[in-house]
Amino acid sequence: MGLQPRVVPGADLWVQEHRVEVPLDHDDDSKEGKISVFVREVRKASRSQEELPYLLYLQGGPGFPSPRPTVPLGGWLKAAVERFRVLLLDQRGTGRSTPLQTSEVVDESIVHYRADAIVKDCEVVRQAVCGGQKLTLLGQSFGGFCVLSYVSFFPEAIERAMLTCGLAPVGVGVDDVYRATFRRMEARCAKFYARYPEDIELVRRIVRELRDSPRPTPRGGTLTARRFLQLGLLLGSGAGLESLHDLLEGAKEGITPNFVVAVERAQEAFETNPIYWVLHESIYCCAATQAQPSAWAAERVQAQLGDAWDYSTRLEPGDPPILLTGEMVYSWMGDDYAALRPLAKVAAAVAAKADWGPVYDMDVLRNSPVPTACLVSYDDIYVEREFSERVAALLGPNCRCWITNEFQHSGLRDQPVIFDRLLEMACAYLEF
Structure with a gap:
């Protein structure tokens, strides 16, 4: 032992x-x-x-x-x-x-x-x-x-x-948790763009290019616009605003192979630590507060928040800045991240589970x-x-x-x- x-x-x-x-x-x-x-x-x-x-x-x-x-x-x-x-x-x-x-x-x-x-x-x-x-x-x-x-x-x-x-x-339901975190993310994005206003149009251009032409990643996944926006996860650390800005600099001359590698490296924990994707929303599900499935709560709540959280409504120059997401997990990650694909059915079953015990x-x-x-x-x-x-x-x-x-x-x-x-x-x- x-x-x-x-x-x-x-x-x-x-x-x-x-x-x-x-x-x-x-x-x-x-x-x-x-x-x-x-x-x-x-x-x-x-x-x-x-x-x-x-x-x-x-x-x-x-x-x-x-x-x-x-x-x-x-x-x-x-x-x-x-x-x-x-x-x-x-x-x-x-x-x-x-x-x-x-x-x-x-x-x-x-x-x-x-x-x-x-x-x-x-x-x-x-x-x-x-x-x-x-x-x-x-x-x-x-x-x-x-x-x-x-x-x-x-x-x-x-x-x-x-x-x-x-x-x-x-004692807080999972939907209320994500409504709160989306509000925090909107404020943090505003702080990021206030510090680095030149990144407003840079992010917009990257999102537009990835929407039209997703890029393969070295691990076998796909860098889509929605996956790219998950880089907002970086904004929660002490040096997060600088980390994101420095990463985005790699795309000033276009979405190069090196930039794709850098994004994948920044997101690699999703693939090396798959429990995070599969079980993340379940940590908010407890018999005392949520006798129903999480059912991809972040995805559902984001859709309810309207145009502000729909990047497709902000693709033209001069539109409001595109918002990046934070700790949220989504059903589509089982498509965009190669290492998560074998767990897609498991993740769906967990999202549908309603009878969670107390934590x-x-x-x-x-x-x-x-x-x-x-x-x-x-x-x-x-x-x-x-x-x-x-x-x-x-x-x-x-x-x-x-x-x-x-x-x-x-x-x-x-x-x-x-x-x-x-x-x-x-x-x-x-x-x-």
Whole structure:
């Protein structure tokens, strides 16, 4: 289960890898068999003999593995190992955990890859690796959603919780989630075009050319106008406006092969991490709030928003700027992205599924006893601030929020000082 720990030469770094067996279906492990989850334990070598508490990090997504430590350690992880034994979990189906199989069996098994299953995996890890000790949790984005699920189902297992841009819209229906995120995207696009007005006509020209002549991509997919507009996903990070502008510069002389490669590289996570496409909308579906299928909610809501979100109405010079989309996923991605094509039927089945189980327990979350600290980005385009504030009020007096426009959704990665601030907020006093 635990491999031999090692000390990294030339660094004050101690690493041990764990592979923990868990049921695919925690409610019926005899039927579905077993999978494994991979956990990397990281601590300072100079403190490897000390009984420091455990911190479990839950990555954003869904469908993305935990970050890999650098040598020397950097970012929030450098601060965390001063006080904790840090567990970096590859959530089920990601990284070095048992991979998601793109075959017929996925139709039934994919429903076991949501937050409720992830936190039950964490409980197995807590017993197997931590000897049942309480955990400090750190969740980024979807990882914060998982933290709230953990608080719902296993509050006794948690010492304290920290969430960065991941205070989930508990109790909000999926259509309302996307209405809010489209509003945020419209505002972010306006900010982008105000900073780079020359990109208004450049985007329009690219969209017009791709509408008339889609380009093949090196991976075997197709760069269409609708796929190109998904580059708005970049706008949610701290340097996102510059990243998009710099990428668009590659098309000033036309849509070259190098520009197509650059777009595909910017969007490669859709193909390397397919759980994101298949399960993304389901993270907003919960028995308590949505007893109906998501049914490609973003696609449906966008169509209801009229001409502003229909690029075909803005193709003439001087028209209003064309709006780019954000974190939304669409049914047509199973056509435009080559690696997603084998999962198209599975994605359709997930979109049609209505009988989702609970991922939160509202009664447990209400006035939660778990000390909780949250970073909320004021104009986050992925996790709506107003919904986050409602959930903070639901959690009660033990939840403290840091609401700021200083950071975007990538704040934890961009500014490691956030970790220390949240830890201070979550703990009136720490003794290590």
